[in-house]
Every structure is written in C-alpha cells, then in structure tokens.
Amino acid sequence: MRMRPTLSWSPTEDLPPATTDLEPVTDALGAGRVLVLSGAGISTESGIPDYRGEGGSLSRHTPMTYQDFTASAQARRRYWARSHLGWRTFGRALPNAGHRAVAAFGRQGLLSGVITQNVDGLHQAAGSEDAVELHGSLDRVVCLSCGTLGSRRELALRLEEANPGFWPVAAAINPDGDADLTDEQVGDFRVVPCTVCGGILKPDVVFFGEAVPPRRVEHCRELVAAASSLLVLGSSLTVMSGLRFVRQAAQAGVPVLIVNRDPTRGDRHAVTRVALPLGTALTAVADRLGVAVDDAAAPRETAVEGD
Numbered sequence: 001m002r003m004r005p006t007l008s009w010s011p012t013e014d015l016p017p018a019t020t021d022l023e024p025v026t027d028a029l030g031a032g033r034v035l036v037l038s039g040a041g042i043s044t045e046s047g048i049p050d051y052r053g054e055g056g057s058l059s060r061h062t063p064m065t066y067q068d069f070t071a072s073a074q075a076r077r078r079y080w081a082r083s084h085l086g087w088r089t090f091g092r093a094l095p096n097a098g099h100r101a102v103a104a105f106g107r108q109g110l111l112s113g114v115i116t117q118n119v120d121g122l123h124q125a126a127g128s129e130d131a132v133e134l135h136g137s138l139d140r141v142v143c144l145s146c147g148t149l150g151s152r153r154e155l156a157l158r159l160e161e162a163n164p165g166f167w168p169v170a171a172a173i174n175p176d177g178d179a180d181l182t183d184e185q186v187g188d189f190r191v192v193p194c195t196v197c198g199g200i201l202k203p204d205v206v207f208f209g210e211a212v213p214p215r216r217v218e219h220c221r222e223l224v225a226a227a228s229s230l231l232v233l234g235s236s237l238t239v240m241s242g243l244r245f246v247r248q249a250a251q252a253g254v255p256v257l258i259v260n261r262d263p264t265r266g267d268r269h270a271v272t273r274v275a276l277p278l279g280t281a282l283t284a285v286a287d288r289l290g291v292a293v294d295d296a297a298a299p300r301e302t303a304v305e306g307d
Contacts (some may be wrong), residue, residue, distance in 0.1 A: 025257055025274060025281070027286045028229040029105060033112045035227035036102055037245055041234025041260055043120055045096035045279045047089075050172065050234070063176050066210035069202065069288035070144070073191075076200065081189035082178035083138075083203065084159045085168065087152065090138065095126035097279035098233065101286050103127035104293045106165025113223045117235060117242050119177065119205045127294070132220060134212060134241060135201065136205035140178045155192070155201065162190040176205070197228040213243050224248050227286045232258040234278050237266040246270075 028034055040050035068075045095103075103126040105111050114131040116123050119138045123131040141150045162164075168185040194201055206212050224230060230249040235258075237243045243265055249256050250269035258264055258273040259281050267273050274281060286293050 013268070015263050016270070016273065018273045020274060021272070021274055022274060022276070022281060022285055022288070024272045025231065025259065026285050028231065028255065028257055029110050029285060030289055031228060031257075032110050033226070033228035034105070034110060034231050035223050035229070036105075036114045036231050036233060037235065038102070038114065038116045038118060038123065038233040039235025039237070039242065040118060041236075042098045042102075042116075042278050043093070043096070043118055043122055044234070045087070045098060046120075046122055047279070048093055048120055053199045057081050058184070063174070063208050064178070066207040069207060070200075077189050077191055078181075078183070078186050078189045079178065081163075081186040082181050083164055084156065084163075084166070084189075085181065086174065086177045086179035087138070087156055087181075090120065091152075091156075093120060093122060095122045098282050098294050099112065099123055099126035099128070101279075101282035101291075102233070104286055104291050106130075108289075108291050110289075110291075112227045115220050115245070116272045119203075132165050132223070133218065134206075134216065134220065136203070138203050138205060140204035141201050142204045143194035143197060143199045144202055146194060146197040148194060148196045149204060150201075152197075152203070155274065159190075177203070198206060206241070208239075217244075220245055221248060224254065226250065227254055229255040229257060232256065232260065232264070232266060232270075233282075235264065236260065236262065237264045 001250055039109055043281050064075070064079050069079060099122045102114060102123060106114065106128055114123055114128045116131050117134050119133070119135050121137055121139050139152050141152055141155050166189065168181055174180070193199060224245050230246065232246065237246060246256050246266040246269050256266065256270040257277055258266060258270045259276065260273060261275050264273065283293060
C-alpha cells in the first residue's frame with residue numbers, strides 16, 4: 001500500500017502559550033541577519049486560502065500527489081482542468097502588507113534571506129528578489145521527459161486554445177493554485193503536451209509526496225546556519241520540508257520566532273509564538289523600527305489575455 005504524505009498535525013503535548021507581544025520579533029529584526037521562513041498563512045490576506053487554518057482547504061480538498069499525477073492520465077486531466085481555472089484567479093493575486101513588510105526589511109538590510117514554502121510568487125512580486133522557492137513556483141512548467149522549463153502564461157494560452165468555452169464555476173480556489181471542480185465540470189478537458197518532445201507537463205512545484213531537490217535543501221540549510229535568528233511567518237510547520245529548518249536552528253542555538261494564529265508543530269522549538277494576523281503584526285514591527293513599507297503593488301501580468 002502506498003503511503004500518503006502527512007497533511008495534518010494535532011498537538012500531542014502541552015505547547016508554550018502564544019502571545020501578542022511583538023517585542024521579541026522587533027528586537028530580532030533590529031539586530032539583523034534574520035532568516036524568514038514563510039508559509040501559506042502569509043498569503044491569506046491576498047485572497048489565497050491556507051491549508052490548515054480556519055476554513056483551510058484541507059477541510060474539503062486533498063492536494064494532488066506526485067504519485068497520482070505521474071501514474072494516471074485521468075488524474076492529470078483533472079489536475080490541469082482545475083489548475084487552469086484556478087490560475088485565472090491565482091495569477092492575479094497581489095502581495096499584501098505582510099509580503100511588502102518582508103521586502104522592506106530586506107531592503108533595510110535586516111534579513112539574511114527569505115525561504116518561502118509558497119508557490120504563488122508573491123514575495124518576489126513584493127520585491128524580495130532573492131527569495132528561495134522551497135517548493136517551486138506555479139509561474140513555470142517543466143516537462144517530465146526532457147526537463148524543458150516553460151512559462152505558465154504560455155501554457156495557459158495553449159490550454160485556452162485546446163479547450164474553448166471552458167468556463168465552469170469553481171466552488172473555491174486552493175493554495176496550490178487549483179480550483180474545486182466536480183468530475184462533470186472537468187468533463188473531457190484536453191491536456192497539452194511538451195512542445196519539444198511531446199512529454200508530460202507538470203507545474204514546476206514540489207507536489208505532496210515529492211522530494212524537494214537536494215541542492216535546494218542544502219542551500220536553505222546554509223542560510224539557517226548563517227542566520228542570527230529564524231522568523232517563521234504563517235506556517236503550521238506540519239510537513240518536514242519546513243520543520244527541518246526549525247529543528248536545525250533550534251539545535252544550533254539559533255533563536256526561532258513564530259508569527260502564526262494557530263499552534264504549530266515547531267512551537268516547542270520557539271522562543272515565542274505571536275498569535276496575530278501577519279499583515280497587522282509585520283506592519284507594526286516595521287513602524288517600531290522606522291522601516292518604510294511600500295504601498296500596494298501594481299497588478300501582475302500573469303493572467304491570460306482577454307480573461
């Protein structure tokens with residue numbers, strides 16, 4: 001029997017209580033060399049739901065796994081139909097105050113780096129140009145046969161041409177960029193192949209059940225080792241891909257600070273967990289430090305022409 005990836009976590013021990021005191025976060029950022037590790041919670045204020053918070057998508061939606069995607073043509077048809085529809089909304093999302101504050105901290109020289117578990121590109125859109133995309137980006141697609149990388153925008157245009165009139169109404173959009181559709185709504189959606197070799201196209205993201213590339217993991221470990229503190233923003237740390245960096249930091253004596261509304265799997269390693277909305281918290285910290293945060297960004301050019 002194939003094992004399913006870990007999608008949920010519940011506390012099995014008494015965890016340190018949360019606080020609303022931002023002083024430890026302010027002090028850490030004021031000292032500099034802070035490494036940010038962000039999760040889906042930082043993008044909820046941009047209209048992208050998280051996985052596990054209140055109303056999180058896992059309550060109604062099981063993300064596609066790498067094993068299912070590669071094994072089944074029907075699974076790929078269902079994925080691409082849902083993802084194509086979701087992209088029309090997902091690709092228009094704008095950075096929120098939390099993303100903009102992180103970018104401002106970086107410009108001020110207070111950060112040693114940013115690692116994001118998100119695939120939405122919003123840190124980069126806000127100005128965090130060197131953010132490490134731990135799980136990849138929905139902006140790109142990759143051929144599983146020849147390895148060619150392509151533009152998601154170009155793929156969206158090809159899918160529009162192959163599926164004229166495909167305009168179902170989705171029940172919801174999910175943090176992995178796809179939309180909730182029934183099998184009837186998916187229908188006979190046509191998937192297009194790689195233009196180079198005719199192979200299977202996949203978004204250039206790490207699916208559940210798929211390993212993060214080892215070189216990327218090693219780079220992140222180096223960032224953790226060089227940081228003065230690790231600031232976790234909007235992540236439950238349920239999956240090991242992010243939790244391992246918290247454990248590494250704690251074992252090395254690097255202080256871990258977490259800003260997340262709900263308890264996390266890393267709380268016992270943290271010196272504090274601040275239970276406040278991220279936009280509010282990070283804007284307040286920026287004000288205390290005298291760091292100017294940019295106004296809302298202009299729309300991104302990721303949606304399909306004519307949408």
